[in-house]
Amino acid sequence: MQTATLFDLPTIQAPPLVPAAAAPAKPKRRKRIVHASVPTAPWTTVPDELIRDTDWVVVSSSGGKDSQAMLSHVVRRARALGMLHKVVVVHADLGRAEWGGTRELAEEQARLSGVRRFEVVRAAGADLLERVKLRYQKLRAKAQREAVERGEDPAAVKVPPAWMSSAARWCTSDAKRGPIWTLYTRLAAELAHLGRPVRILACIGQRAAESSNRAKLAPVEIDRAASNGRRHVTTWRPIHGWSDADVWREIARSGLPYAAAYDWGNRRLSCVFCVLGCTSDLVNGARRMPELAAAYADMEVTVGADFKKGLSMREIIRRAAELEAEHGPAARPPAGTALSGYVGKSEAALYRGRLALLRKQYTLAN
Template sequence: MQTATLFDLPDIQTLQEAPTAAAPAKPKPKRKARTVHASVPLAPWTTVPDELIRDADWVVISSSGGKDSQAMLSYVVRRAKALGMLHKLVVVHADLGRAEWEGTRELAELQARLAGVRRFEVVTSGVDFLDRVEIRHGKLKAKAEAEALERGEDPAEAKVAPAWPSSAARWCTSGEKRGPIRTLYTRLTDELAHLGRPVRILACIGQRAAESDQRAKLAEVEIDRGASNGKRHVTTWRPIHAWSTRKVWREIARSRLPYHPAYDWGNRRLSCVFCVLGCNNDLVNGARRVPGLAAAYARTEVKVGADFKKGLSMAEIIRRAQALEKAEGPAARPPVGTAMAEHVGRAEATKYRNRQVTLYGLAA
């Protein structure tokens, strides 16, 4: 629990620290070209939702605790229940540690339980995100210096690539989510080894085309050849890929499942408190709500010599948050359903809020 306030923290200028010494460069072993097992199909045999669920041995629903994965969970559960196949469903949450909003893992588990899914799994990379950024910086710095020496240049003048993730280098997704979730695939595959054939896993992801041009290009159903092998075949299904934001909120209202309070505070996205893909409003909101974490990001900026987000440093985000705190006072949470009301109307949001109090005893 974060107890510090923005005004308890030192001024951003006091966060300066000595640069981290770069590790000596080590020659990288040559990677062997990865081959995909011959049994892995090139394309899915069907894109019909009910057929996908029937064909799967496991239906794995990735849940960040955010609105999109929550709406997806509700939708997939509804279809699986109609087919009498709830027993196939597994909800997995990739725990991001202090980088994600407090209570997110618990909320994802609550949503799964209330939706009727009996199996909930938590996976983690085991490495703190900010530690990973610093480790990555050390490797990039060592590489840049080694290459400068090979060119006969001064290594101290070598340009080091940014260590933070970006839209073009989303290593955080592969390292913090995709990789750990694949360890779950391995366990699920071992549980059905007696089948004597590749285990069929249907991986459900809550990505929507409306979120970005890049996600709009993704297929609704495709074979995940990187996660597949001779023991398991993984099919990626994006059940709400074509959904609008309004449809997502309507599904949440219909499901009666609680959503994260960060949305009522004004956030558009949820998972990491500070995401490089998040809008500026979300980032400033995070700095107001979790000031201690914002300060930690600012210290890491100094260590790696690069802004958290291109064109917007965490130091600047903190300054904006401090200005709002001074002008408006400590931020208070609006009533439950505030975010929902913008998309489905106040009357529907009021019904939802009343159900939260009645069904789950949650504060209004």
């Protein structure tokens, strides 16, 4: 009897390998192609040369002190060059998210400074607070979908914060930058007969003293994202190196009206409740606009996250209520209160005289 060898044993076929289900490929982000005509760097950084070389000087105005000081500074230079007709002031209307009367204030600042063209742009669809809810719904749907793909319980997912933050300033792109770009499109179309890309000088009131990130910004640079074959946009930050005192001195010199929120004690003005605002500004907003504060608190419940990391709107409202209970409703301070802290009471009195004269002259002329 012969002993079977290894080579005499029957061959056993291994079952075919079944590849594991591959995770769905993430859609590739479309690469933005910048038109070949768009320069990579500005040909000059000299302010007067920038104004002479451009077709439009577009001043973005929030109605706040920085954009106001920038406006009067830019207008003075443009007027001296005989090019005031190029200046357009644009206000991105934030609806209920901004202090009441802000759009009207921005327009008055433009008119009294001598600018005849004032434009208002606004994002289509939902307002800023409603966009928080829409963003939350998208983030939750994405988190649940990814949980299912991993074989996990979608009901137990943790949804990323939907609120704006210093790291996620989607509010700026949605409510300001995008709508302002639509104005650039219209301005370029008005000068299409030039047969070349229209040159737009976009003036922004960002200052290095505001934050470390803004300190890194260049005073002049090409905005390649906003540029295309029909328009070339150069960003100019005219007051980038200015201090708070410089800003208030320019306001005093110009005589243009400034937002009453500063006299109430606010350090900055944009949205009533800005995630970048200091606590005192937020509490001040809750005292002046309690209905809006309540709407933000309700949205915190909807999206399951505090308005600001480490500081909920509920806490802001509580602090505001404490101040109301202790001091009663605050009386509006005299106009010029904030200004006098930087230029003195006598100069603030002169400023109020300049403002009254500007308003009278404008009324008589129009």
